[in-house]
Amino acid sequence: MKRSNEPIFWSLFGAGGMLAALIGPALVFITGIAVPFGLIFKPDTMSYAHMLAFSQNWLGKIFVLAVIALFLWHAAHRIHIVLHDFGVHAVTLVRVLCYGGAFVGTVIAAYTLLKL
Amino acid sequence: MADTEKIIEIQVLRYRPEQDKEPVLQSFKVPFTDDMSVLQGLQYIKDFLDGTLSFRWSCRMAICGSCGMMVDGKPKLSCKTFLREYYPQGLRVDALAHLPIERDLMVSVEDFVTKLESIKPYIIPKEPRTLEQGEYLQTPQQRDMYEQFSSCINCMLCYAACPQYGLNPSFTGPGILALMHRYNADSRDGGQAERNELGYADEGYWGCTAVGYCSEVCPKGVDPANAINQNKMASAINYFTRFITPGGAEK
Numbered sequence: 001m002k003r004s005n006e007p008i009f010w011s012l013f014g015a016g017g018m019l020a021a022l023i024g025p026a027l028v029f030i031t032g033i034a035v036p037f038g039l040i041f042k043p044d045t046m047s048y049a050h051m052l053a054f055s056q057n058w059l060g061k062i063f064v065l066a067v068i069a070l071f072l073w074h075a076a077h078r079i080h081i082v083l084h085d086f087g088v089h090a091v092t093l094v095r096v097l098c099y100g101g102a103f104v105g106t107v108i109a110a111y112t113l114l115k116l
Numbered sequence: 117m118a119d120t121e122k123i124i125e126i127q128v129l130r131y132r133p134e135q136d137k138e139p140v141l142q143s144f145k146v147p148f149t150d151d152m153s154v155l156q157g158l159q160y161i162k163d164f165l166d167g168t169l170s171f172r173w174s175c176r177m178a179i180c181g182s183c184g185m186m187v188d189g190k191p192k193l194s195c196k197t198f199l200r201e202y203y204p205q206g207l208r209v210d211a212l213a214h215l216p217i218e219r220d221l222m223v224s225v226e227d228f229v230t231k232l233e234s235i236k237p238y239i240i241p242k243e244p245r246t247l248e249q250g251e252y253l254q255t256p257q258q259r260d261m262y263e264q265f266s267s268c269i270n271c272m273l274c275y276a277a278c279p280q281y282g283l284n285p286s287f288t289g290p291g292i293l294a295l296m297h298r299y300n301a302d303s304r305d306g307g308q309a310e311r312n313e314l315g316y317a318d319e320g321y322w323g324c325t326a327v328g329y330c331s332e333v334c335p336k337g338v339d340p341a342n343a344i345n346q347n348k349m350a351s352a353i354n355y356f357t358r359f360i361t362p363g364g365a366e367k
């Protein structure tokens with residue numbers, strides 16, 4: 001019996017899920033509610049200059065990449081298996097679209113962050 | 117209080133290979149009392165209304181695992197499900213989903229039994245042991261590692277619940293993977309390496325997409341979804357570490 005390569009995708013999925021559960025709601029609150037409505041944080045917290053400085057720092061880069069890439073891989077795997085559960089049989093196409101999308105997103109994010 | 121006789125309508129999916137091209141529904145009116153199970157309803161039909169109705173049963177107390185069927189679309193042991201829950205609207209019984217119908221409510225168990233044999237569902241001692249060495253000792257904690265998974269009665273309800281098995285029957289499926297875990301997790305057992313070849317394949321743990329309906333329908337409180345998830349973690353760790361652990365790469 002052939003060893004499955006699923007652990008690669010499952011690990012990215014698991015890591016993304018863990019990260020999403022830990023900081024997803026907080027991120028939504030900070031970036032989508034608190035900052036725009038001027039609660040808690042200073043109004044210019046997410047100004048271009050601040051965000052640029054954040055993403056120029058190595059730790060900032062790693063954080064942004066982890067959030068973007070792992071969330072994407074998590075979503076890709078989730079969408080893939082849900083489609084599978086619902087009996088969408090175009091397995092290769094679905095895989096290419098889901099994981100391919102996550103891969104392209106990861107590459108673009110990494111490239112952009114490196115150039116900053 | 118005298119039980120006034122109530123009548124319930126039971127629709128049964130019939131399939132008699134010699135006369136039906138495909139399964140057809142047949143309806144029966146069955147008098148019942150509040151203590152009657154769906155299985156007893158079927159037995160009433162067989163005894164008084166239509167002797168050709170075929171279904172399996174033996175213990176009628178949720179321990180033999182032979183009376184599984186779909187009751188209003190849900191996998192149930194018919195001896196553990198009561199007619200009164202479906203009164204007055206009536207109920208429909210079908211053969212277990214995802215499994216080939218042999219006749220009426222009886223499905224083929226061949227695939228399940230073949231798979232069950234393939235996982236070596238018995239303790240494989242770590243090393244040969246003589247009688248003089250005495251019995252294996254096990255702490256209550258060691259027993260807790262596998263005990264719930266040893267309650268499986270091979271009723272196949274979880275196979276009727278599992279969408280993955282429905283889509284692709286080469287998937288080993290919830291109940292048998294839970295049993296595989298039952299032996300792997302037993303401190304007396306040394307057969308993990310032999311069993312994991314299947315466990316680590318797409319047909320093994322990785323065929324599962326964590327739907328979890330298997331654990332919901334299990335009449336014995338086994339949690340196959342949990343067994344599989346624990347093993348996904350172990351399998352993933354093994355996947356990434358096999359090249360750095362001695363002897364790991366061949367596995």
Ligand code: SF4
Binds near residue numbers: 267268271
């Ligand atoms: S795990 Fe539960 S539902 Fe599945 S075969 Fe065993 S007893 Fe039946």
Ligand code: FES
Binds near residue numbers: 172
């Ligand atoms: S008849 Fe044995 S489990 Fe129902």
